[in-house]
Amino acid sequence: MKKILIQLDTDPQPSVFDRVVAVDADVDQLFSYAGVTPETVEPLVHGAIFTRGGKDLAQTAIFIGGSNVSAGEALLKKVVRTFFGPMRVSVIMDSNGSNTTAAAAVLSARKHLSLAGAQAVVLAGTGPVGLRAAQLLAAEGARVRVGSRSLERAVQTCDELRRTITPAGAELAPCATATRAELEAACRGAQVVIAAGAAGVELLPADLRKSLSSLKVAIDLNAVPPAGIAGIAVFDKAVEHDGVVCYGAVGVGGLKMKIHKAALRKLFESNDQVLDTPGIYKIGESLV
């Protein structure tokens, strides 16, 4: 039986990137739908669950993507609510690459130090990628500072993570990073820094990075110049700068692509998986 992946994209055009990865992950047929919303998705899900029966349902799966991560999350909720009993197919949500990128960043850091008890900082931890990186670091037992130019946004993000994160009791601290003094305080004592700022924005200047004597791993997810962490090149992959192991966005991107493809293949193992942040991270763990 052929493997069918149903791509539900919240953007006006389905992502070419996600389509290419689906082909590279050996999907036999890719059905792509654009502009999908919670209001319009039900018939598409019915088409997936009412056609093949029994164990053959595992040969149909759903990928939720698009540039708007909140829209993707809302769509995932509606898709899962539309399933009932055994009438379901496996589904993954990776809008804007948020889950695969965060998983790859945290797994890259984990190669170089034990995260349990480590002090970590996620700069611009309020965005979809940063929030997920903070979630995964905390789940690994790290003490996580969530940085933002706005303390209020950092507090909101920590509150959201506390509502969703497992296990309870994770150490999360919101930090303002708008001024140099705030940024210094946020990074002081950190062993891991992940910069998850918007494209083309420098978050951590080189002199401040070099002054962080406790720092062991620095990861910059921004691929657009200037770098998010000054001095890290976009292709750096476990490259040492000033005694710190550094990764740039493309350096993390190789693992991100592996996770994306492995997650798509995993979908076809059964018809009842919901792959969001923790599930995608678990797949990444099996690859490193």
Ligand SMILES: NC(=O)c1ccc[n+]([C@@H]2O[C@H](COP(=O)([O-])OP(=O)(O)OC[C@H]3O[C@@H](n4cnc5c(N)ncnc54)[C@H](OP(=O)(O)O)[C@@H]3O)[C@@H](O)[C@H]2O)c1
């Ligand atoms: N390597 C890969 O494969 C890959 C895949 C996906 C994404 N990415 C990259 O990962 C990074 C994070 O993605 P995302 O979608 O989470 O990013 P995003 O939502 O565009 O931005 C993340 C955060 O950056 C901060 N920010 C925005 N504009 C800023 C500015 N002018 N100055 C300082 N801070 C600013 C904001 O935090 P506050 O307002 O709270 O400060 C925002 O919440 C991006 O650079 C993206 O391109 C890489």
